[in-house]
Amino acid sequence: MSTTIQNKNPIIEIKDLQKSYGDNHVLDGFHMVLYEGENLVIMGKSGSGKSVMIKCLIGLEEHDSGSIVVMGKEISELDHEELDELRTEVGFLFQGSALYDSMTVRENLEFPLRRHKKKFGKIKDTTPLVMEALENVGLAHTLNLMPEELSGGMKRRIALARTLILQPKIILYDEPTTGLDPITAKEILLLMMSIQKKYNTSAIIITHDVDCARMISNRMILLVDGINYIEGSFEELSISTDPKVQAFFK
Template sequence: MSGQPVVEFKQVSKSFGQRKVLDHVSFTVNEGEVLCILGRSGTGKSVTLKLMIGLLKPDSGSVLVGSEDISQLEGDGLAKIRRDIGFLFQSAALFDSFTVGDNLALPVKHFDKKHKSPKQIQTEVEDMLRQVGLEKDVNKLPSELSGGMKKRAGLARALVLNPKLLLVDEPSSGLDRITASEIDELLMKFNTERNTTMIIVTHDVRGARKLADKVAVLDEGNLVGFGTVEELDRSDNGLVRELISESQS
């Protein structure tokens, strides 16, 4: 389980105006691991994910993805790193005007158009949709999907290029417990089958306890807890114990 480091945060700080969202945060996620990031709302969890894919730049510190500092990259260098990162947004962020199939085809066309025929791309898209149980919905628009289906379509889009790293923002938000559990099962399946490293921001402690190899707890811009679920259960920090407590579910 402890392979090469895939993501390393080194003394990362990030502010928006006067508000410090991350304050000298450091941690490492290794290959194949699932890290769940917990914390109260507004403690910089989603910002952490956006820093990992270069949508935001840190004010100081470095964010290593593989061996590259993603905050220093632009253009082709950034595109090359992003090719190996999938991102499932909180709202799934499917393109309204595209069908589910076209949503999945977009990244494949962008990165592999020269090497793949339209037929191959279509086959890959259909295969990916089959894996998340949406094979019959390839021609539907996002507006025709339920919340859970949107999440599954978003997950399929994030995984269609078979990324080494998957970033997931609030996979269970807005979903009932059964649907949220189905999404968790899918994440576990892809982690096991593809050895995809996953970093999941969540408020769902039950899901986190089930999925996580490690848990990070953020509070007011500081990393106040980092370790396995068992280690955090024994943490000296009351907030960490409270956030990781099963009764939170």
């Protein structure tokens, strides 16, 4: 992909982000801007703080210092209710699919609608929203199935549908292709790209998967020791002779 975004309106801005657990300084000055409609890939070796950064971004972890502005709002200034409201605009797809095993596909998709009643008001019939989300991932026929009846790739798509049902402006993907065979991984990536095109969502994608980064990124950041090490397009980073950068393209 690696086309640069023309319309540069920042939708997320992170400045000098610091987060430690005791003596473990996980994030140490991390900064980034995500623009509207952009797919930004964050790479970094295991334990480099990618997931901690995402958790700080949606207020699941409190950062020690620095600023995180999402859609014009400083995260640390929001109360519980405001944070909850903002989370309807920021969907996240965590590693693994995390569907509720005891609920049908339909009930899994209805769950966020019940939790975030404010966004859509009182919905009498959830069917149109559930069906639209399922159609977006090509799985309308699974409405009444249980998660155990789905393949790994289907579960990932249903999890994506559950994220989409709240119509977020930003989607955070944590290892979206991990554990999938190359063909299913490619299907998920194509789906992510079609959703981005249809709804003009912006996305941060954490991945170790070079094919994923090649296909989906407009821009990439490599995170080393809690701070940005290098930033650029896939093409720029993939030809870097720096061993720390090269390590990700082997």
